[in-house]
Amino acid sequence: MKLTAGFRRDGLTRRQLLITGAGGVLWSAMPHLVSRAHAEASQPPSVEAAKAEGPVVVWHADQEADVVEFLRIFKEKTGVDAVQQRLLPGAALPKLEAEFRAGQTTGDVYITSDSGIMENLRLQNRLLRYIPKDIDAYAPEYRSAEPGYWTTYYVNVGPMMYDPRYVKKEIAPKTWTDLLDPQWKGQIGFQNSAAGTSYGFWFAMKDVLPKDFWDNLGKNNPRAYASSTQISQDIERGDLKIGGRVSIFQYVKSVRNKQSVQAVFPEIGVPAVNQVIGIFSTTKRPNASKIFTEFMLSKEGQFLWNNIQGSYSARKDIHIEHLPDITTLKLRLPVDFQDYMRPERRREFVAIWNKMTGL
Amino acid sequence: MSVLSEQEAQRAAFARASAFDLRPEVWIPLVLLAGTLGFPFFLLVTSAFNVGDPEAFPAKVYGVDNFIALSGHLDWIRNTLVIAGGGTALGLVIGVVLAWIIHRTTMPGRKLFELLIAIPYPLGPLVGALAWSQLGAPRDGLINRMFGAITGIETHLINIYTPMGIIFVEAIFEAPVAVLIIGAAMQRMDPSLEECSSIFGSGKLRTAWKVTLPLMLPAVASAALFMFTSMIGSFAIPTMLGTSSRFYVATNAMYVLLQGYPPNYPLAAALGLVLICMTALAVWLVQRVLRGKSYAVISGKNYRPRQVDMGWITWVLFAIASLYVLLSLILPMGTLLLASFQSSNAISFNFPAWTLGNYKYVMFDFPTTQQAIINSLLLGVGTGVIGVLLATFIALATHRSRSDGRRLLEQMTMLPQAFPRLIFAIGFLWMILALPLKLYGSLFAVLLAYVIVFLPLAYRGMSGVVVQIDIALEEAARISGAGAFRILRTVTLPLLRPGLLATWALLFMVSVREISASLFLSGPGTQVLGPAIFSFWDSGGMPRVSALAVVQALIILIALTLVRSMANRGAKV
Numbered sequence: 001m002k003l004t005a006g007f008r009r010d011g012l013t014r015r016q017l018l019i020t021g022a023g024g025v026l027w028s029a030m031p032h033l034v035s036r037a038h039a040e041a042s043q044p045p046s047v048e049a050a051k052a053e054g055p056v057v058v059w060h061a062d063q064e065a066d067v068v069e070f071l072r073i074f075k076e077k078t079g080v081d082a083v084q085q086r087l088l089p090g091a092a093l094p095k096l097e098a099e100f101r102a103g104q105t106t107g108d109v110y111i112t113s114d115s116g117i118m119e120n121l122r123l124q125n126r127l128l129r130y131i132p133k134d135i136d137a138y139a140p141e142y143r144s145a146e147p148g149y150w151t152t153y154y155v156n157v158g159p160m161m162y163d164p165r166y167v168k169k170e171i172a173p174k175t176w177t178d179l180l181d182p183q184w185k186g187q188i189g190f191q192n193s194a195a196g197t198s199y200g201f202w203f204a205m206k207d208v209l210p211k212d213f214w215d216n217l218g219k220n221n222p223r224a225y226a227s228s229t230q231i232s233q234d235i236e237r238g239d240l241k242i243g244g245r246v247s248i249f250q251y252v253k254s255v256r257n258k259q260s261v262q263a264v265f266p267e268i269g270v271p272a273v274n275q276v277i278g279i280f281s282t283t284k285r286p287n288a289s290k291i292f293t294e295f296m297l298s299k300e301g302q303f304l305w306n307n308i309q310g311s312y313s314a315r316k317d318i319h320i321e322h323l324p325d326i327t328t329l330k331l332r333l334p335v336d337f338q339d340y341m342r343p344e345r346r347r348e349f350v351a352i353w354n355k356m357t358g359l
Numbered sequence: 360m361s362v363l364s365e366q367e368a369q370r371a372a373f374a375r376a377s378a379f380d381l382r383p384e385v386w387i388p389l390v391l392l393a394g395t396l397g398f399p400f401f402l403l404v405t406s407a408f409n410v411g412d413p414e415a416f417p418a419k420v421y422g423v424d425n426f427i428a429l430s431g432h433l434d435w436i437r438n439t440l441v442i443a444g445g446g447t448a449l450g451l452v453i454g455v456v457l458a459w460i461i462h463r464t465t466m467p468g469r470k471l472f473e474l475l476i477a478i479p480y481p482l483g484p485l486v487g488a489l490a491w492s493q494l495g496a497p498r499d500g501l502i503n504r505m506f507g508a509i510t511g512i513e514t515h516l517i518n519i520y521t522p523m524g525i526i527f528v529e530a531i532f533e534a535p536v537a538v539l540i541i542g543a544a545m546q547r548m549d550p551s552l553e554e555c556s557s558i559f560g561s562g563k564l565r566t567a568w569k570v571t572l573p574l575m576l577p578a579v580a581s582a583a584l585f586m587f588t589s590m591i592g593s594f595a596i597p598t599m600l601g602t603s604s605r606f607y608v609a610t611n612a613m614y615v616l617l618q619g620y621p622p623n624y625p626l627a628a629a630l631g632l633v634l635i636c637m638t639a640l641a642v643w644l645v646q647r648v649l650r651g652k653s654y655a656v657i658s659g660k661n662y663r664p665r666q667v668d669m670g671w672i673t674w675v676l677f678a679i680a681s682l683y684v685l686l687s688l689i690l691p692m693g694t695l696l697l698a699s700f701q702s703s704n705a706i707s708f709n710f711p712a713w714t715l716g717n718y719k720y721v722m723f724d725f726p727t728t729q730q731a732i733i734n735s736l737l738l739g740v741g742t743g744v745i746g747v748l749l750a751t752f753i754a755l756a757t758h759r760s761r762s763d764g765r766r767l768l769e770q771m772t773m774l775p776q777a778f779p780r781l782i783f784a785i786g787f788l789w790m791i792l793a794l795p796l797k798l799y800g801s802l803f804a805v806l807l808a809y810v811i812v813f814l815p816l817a818y819r820g821m822s823g824v825v826v827q828i829d830i831a832l833e834e835a836a837r838i839s840g841a842g843a844f845r846i847l848r849t850v851t852l853p854l855l856r857p858g859l860l861a862t863w864a865l866l867f868m869v870s871v872r873e874i875s876a877s878l879f880l881s882g883p884g885t886q887v888l889g890p891a892i893f894s895f896w897d898s899g900g901m902p903r904v905s906a907l908a909v910v911q912a913l914i915i916l917i918a919l920t921l922v923r924s925m926a927n928r929g930a931k932v
Contacts (some may be wrong), residue, residue, distance in 0.1 A: 062899050068724070083726070099792070192619075193615060194615055226602065227897045233901060237498065237499060237704055238499050288838075308547045350619055357605065
């Protein structure tokens with residue numbers, strides 16, 4: 001409730017701006033857009049209509065090559081065209097905000113590593129509800145409370161990683177507090193504070209690890225990277241000893257490439273975040289968006305996507321080669337979702353993380 | 360009668376002195392620029408002083424907390440100044456030396472070197488940083504691997520992930536601009552001034568130092584200003600070489616502040632305002648240096664500057680030029696080529712394991728590439744044409760007009776250079792969404808942003824040329840009865856022609872390699888090469904991003920060759 005009120009307050013502020021410009025006209029069109037979206041939400045998608053709508057635009061922050069490959073297969077299987085745009089949350093959300101205000105949206109489907117952001121969008125009535133046929137294959141913790149707004153399309157588990165060519169197994173960290181050993185000074189890599197997975201890691205582990213863990217970790221001068229690909233790359237090249245939290249698919253990709261990288265899953269728990277998919281309420285291609293979501297969450301789509309990427313599906317009936325059995329891992333997902341979404345909590349994380357990584 | 364006339368004349372003079380004489384050639388571009396820049400600037404200022412909800416727009420609560428918070432990050436500003444200052448100094452040395460070698464000496468192969476030296480700039484900082492991260496990485500960099508293999512020493516020879524490494528890469532990839540700007544001025548110089556110096560007994564180096572260089576001051580200052588402001592706003596090199604080694608300048612800090620959620624606009628905007636102040640200070644300093652001096656080196660005669668035979672030193676100069684080409688072109692492109700054949704991130708010399716699959720992927724399997732190539736070429740041509748026309752008009756207005764407000768126009772024109780492009784892009788996005796025209800999502804919107812963003816560069820290029828043309832030539836034509844259009848066609852434009860072509864080429868290059876503004880403005884259907892490569896660097900792995908960078912380089916080389924051949928044909932006509 002508090003959050004909803006907060007967003008309404010922001011909306012009023014922004015509307016004032018719109019009124020000073022050309023926004024009044026667009027504002028008057030919003031009720032039509034929203035009602036159209038609600039009407040469309042209840043309608044099952046038509047493949048013919050989807051083809052006529054043109055390519056569905058998918059906003060994401062995943063590995064671009066993986067998304068492109070998945071979209072290619074999607075088109076092959078369904079006949080519906082799709083294009084992608086890679087946008088990290090900091091770029092995606094201001095762009096989305098601007099587009100929503102002006103009523104000139106370009107994105108249709110949004111996939112993100114930050115389920116808190118997606119839940120915020122739901123609270124702002126910016127998501128179209130569509131319940132895919134396979135929704136029951138997803139446990140409640142992997143979908144929005146009211147099913148159909150957003151659903152987990154993969155579970156991003158984040159172990160530590162190292163390359164035994166450069167770090168001997170005997171001295172490699174076994175648990176998170178081993179990262180505090182001064183021998184790793186300047187040799188630990190994390191994604192920067194812009195990554196939803198970094199937030200998920202901090203949030204999931206903040207009550208498990210000692211209170212001063214992050215300050216002490218900061219003394220070891222960890223390095224910040226824009227993506228887990230870059231961390232993995234530097235580990236492979238020997239320019240970084242330890243990946244402090246690396247997305248699991250980097251490990252699978254390394255194994256597939258016959259590299260010697262090792263993943264460490266501490267017994268105390270390994271952080272994981274839900275990577276979620278939703279449809280914008282202003283989509284201009286509702287049929288194509290629904291077909292895309294349906295395909296992504298289907299058994300076939302889940303196998304294809306997670307096999308391409310090397311990640312865990314939230315479905316129990318999908319198994320991907322080279323991934324450790326998920327039931328043997330002590331996963332730490334964000335449990336207190338209301339707290340996870342709080343802007344104050346995010347700001348706290350950003351301050352801690354930036355300080356830790358030297359920003 | 361004569362007393363009355365004198366009084367009238369005095370009154371008229373007083374009226375002229377006291378009236379604000381703003382003429383159309385100044386106020387029209389002034390209004391257009393103010394309109395286009397006003398909104399992003401308004402966004403920047405209000406955000407910088409926003410101490411309430413960081414995402415509220417416009418802000419409700421104002422204060423200076425963000426600047427106080429910024430005082431805790433003075434290292435960002437200090438590092439920015441170190442990189443921009445050091446990079447400019449090194450780039451300027453490279454630029455002056457190379458321009459002089461190419462245009463004023465008899466060194467063999469000058470034409471070829473002129474072409475080779477120009478190439479690193481359009482390849483861009485992104486390609487430079489990418490290549491040097493593979494050449495100069497402490498453990499796995501090719502140079503360090505070779506050093507280790509030859510000497511057996513395990514310590515690295517160079518580490519590119521350091522402030523010195525960043526300065527080095529900035530300098531070698533920005534230096535071609537200095538060569539272009541200074542070289543263009545050198546080609547227009549009256550050789551009799553140098554001849555005088557020689558007659559009075561000065562040696563070749565002393566003449567170069569005492570006569571040639573001072574005459575080049577406007578061009579040198581323009582080049583320095585351009586490089587300094589470019590490096591203040593430089594994004595790709597600090598991001599790719601600095602961030603992972605905990606080295607933050609304003610731009611890579613701002614990128615993280617803006618990319619995270621919630622984005623910290625206020626702190627980023629406060630940082631942006633500081634950058635604007637730093638740039639404004641640089642512009643003011645350059646104006647102060649040039650004020651009250653005449654730099655007209657083109658007059659009624661047509662000169663072909665004398666080229667100096669440096670004797671045995673010629674071969675030293677040849678070695679210097681070759682070293683630059685090696686460091687800025689051959690090694691980086693060779694490394695990218697090597698990396699593009701690999702199947703993993705580490706470069707291996709196991710030839711049977713090499714693959715062309717990365718090229719197949721980026722050219723045929725990756726749908727963004729083809730569209731990005733076409734869009735980037737269109738934007739390059741469009742930005743070049745519109746930017747050159749606009750910049751020429753403004754340069755003529757600021758240097759030829761007697762209107763008031765010329766300085767203001769110049770400062771307004773230079774303002775976008777001070778805008779961090781990431782922030783400008785957000786403000787610009789808001790502006791085009793607010794316009795009644797359907798610009799959003801179109802290539803034209805990106806074109807418009809490019810023209811604004813690169814206007815300072817175009818203006819600096821054209822201003823350096825206009826300031827050197829003696830107004831007496833135009834006045835002579837006027838006295839001979841030529842009208843304004845005829846003067847423009849037969850006198851001004853022919854004299855400006857080399858500058859026009861050089862500036863067009865420059866705009867084409869910077870547009871093709873642009874990243875930071877495009878990150879926000881390009882979208883499905885309007886993808887361009889810079890963000891495509893950056894995104895691949897972010898998530899695609901070294902072999903594929905290297906292949907894409909090589910493809911981009913080839914496109915730029917082909918385009919440049921075409922442009923040069925067209926320019927040469929035009930020159931013959």
